[in-house]
Amino acid sequence: MLWRGTMRIRRSLTLPENSGFYHLAYAVATGIYVGYSLLLVARWNRVRAGKGKR
Amino acid sequence: MKPTPLSIAAAVAVVITYIRVIFFTPLEAIQGPAQKILYIHAPAAWVAFMAFALVALAGALYLWLREDRLDRIAESSAEVGVVFTTVVLTTGPLWGKPIWGAYWTWDARLTLTLFLWFIYVAYLVMRGALEDRAVRARYSAVLGILGALLIPFIHLSVYLFRTLHPQPILMKPSAPSMPGEMLTTLLIAFASFTLLYVALLRARYRYAVARDDAHPPESYVA
Numbered sequence: 215m216l217w218r219g220t221m222r223i224r225r226s227l228t229l230p231e232n233s234g235f236y237h238l239a240y241a242v243a244t245g246i247y248v249g250y251s252l253l254l255v256a257r258w259n260r261v262r263a264g265k266g267k268r
Numbered sequence: 269m270k271p272t273p274l275s276i277a278a279a280v281a282v283v284i285t286y287i288r289v290i291f292f293t294p295l296e297a298i299q300g301p302a303q304k305i306l307y308i309h310a311p312a313a314w315v316a317f318m319a320f321a322l323v324a325l326a327g328a329l330y331l332w333l334r335e336d337r338l339d340r341i342a343e344s345s346a347e348v349g350v351v352f353t354t355v356v357l358t359t360g361p362l363w364g365k366p367i368w369g370a371y372w373t374w375d376a377r378l379t380l381t382l383f384l385w386f387i388y389v390a391y392l393v394m395r396g397a398l399e400d401r402a403v404r405a406r407y408s409a410v411l412g413i414l415g416a417l418l419i420p421f422i423h424l425s426v427y428l429f430r431t432l433h434p435q436p437i438l439m440k441p442s443a444p445s446m447p448g449e450m451l452t453t454l455l456i457a458f459a460s461f462t463l464l465y466v467a468l469l470r471a472r473y474r475y476a477v478a479r480d481d482a483h484p485p486e487s488y489v490a
Contacts, residue, residue, distance in 0.1 A: 233301040239362040240286070243308045243355045247282075247464065250351045254471050258269040261478045 269471065278467035281460035285453075293453040305363040307453055310437070311461035312355040313381075317419050319349030319465060320388065324416035327409030339405035340480070342412050343395060344472035346388050348465060353385045368432060376429035380422045387415035 289307045296303035326342035329335070360378065361371035372378065391411050398404035421428070426435050437454070438444050444451050 235362045235366045236301040236304050239305040239359040240308060242358050242362070243312070246351060246355050246358070250348075251468070251471075254468070254475060255269050258471075258475045258478065261475065261482050264482065 269474070272467070272470070274463075274470060275467040278460070278464040281463050285457045285460040288453050288456055294447075294449060296450070299367055302363055302366040305359050306437075307457045308461075309356060309359040309363060310454065311457045312352045312359065314458060315461050315465040316349050316352040316356055316384075317423070318462070319345045319352060319469070320384070320412075320416045320419060323349065323388075323391075323412040327412035330405055330409045336401070336405065336480070339401075339408065340473055340476040341469075342408060344469050344476055346391050346408075346412060347472055348468045350385065350388050350392065351468070352461075352465065353381065353388070356381060357385060373432055375432045376425040377422060377431055377433040380418055380425055384415065384418045384422065387411070387418070391415065 285307070289304055293304065293307070295301060322345040323342045326338045326345065330338040330342065360381075364373070365371050391408060394411065395404055395408055398407065423436075425431060426433050437446050438458075446454065
């Protein structure tokens with residue numbers, strides 16, 4: 215079970231030629247979601263500190 | 269803002285989806301690893317459509333009931349929808365380059381999706397420019413409803429126009445055209461990104477409430 219799982223992960227990490235776009239797409243999407251979440255937290259903190267707009 | 273059980277659940281669900289996509293979903297025989305972009309691209313498009321449909325619904329209800337809560341829901345959903353549409357518009361070209369040989373074509377679906385993004389960015393810019401809350405809410409409601417009219421055209425564009433974009437895999441009258449293992453991953457991705465949308469919408473709504481509490485309204489009646 216453990217061996218089969220390890221082999222599966224190893225196979226997944228050895229990817230053929232166009233895997234760069236796949237990795238880049240996941241990195242970009244994750245960056246957008248995480249970036250927006252951090253932006254929301256920063257805006258929330260600004261409002262709580264009484265510095266928010268409007 | 270402290271993490272809520274909902275936001276933690278959404279983050280965990282997205283991580284599980286990534287693990288499932290990377291380690292437990294087979295490579296497609298023709299497209300190779302680039303096909304795996306589908307598992308973040310299609311759910312982001314679904315969530316964006318859902319978000320803008322909610323903007324239109326909340327906008328229509330606002331015009332009827334004049335409840336400022338509805339305007340906050342519409343505002344929050346529009347912003348989160350723009351985030352998901354940005355993911356659609358960035359991951360799509362990253363799939364297009366290895367498969368089509370070009371990042372972008374002025375294909376009906378791609379162009380209409382870009383227009384949808386422009387409309388809701390304009391919606392957010394307009395909200396930032398209008399001071400009077402009642403006027404802002406009314407104008408936003410109208411623009412939000414008009415913008416959402418693009419959604420059925422975008423969904424049907426692959427049938428209505430000659431287009432390069434692949435046909436729907438799930439949202440079509442016939443059975444899903446995908447092997448079971450890949451279909452399960454896609455359904456998990458749809459569920460987890462929908463959960464992420466709900467978590468982000470809730471956080472954005474809470475921010476809007478805190479902002480409005482900190483700055484009481486000048487007027488709610490136009």
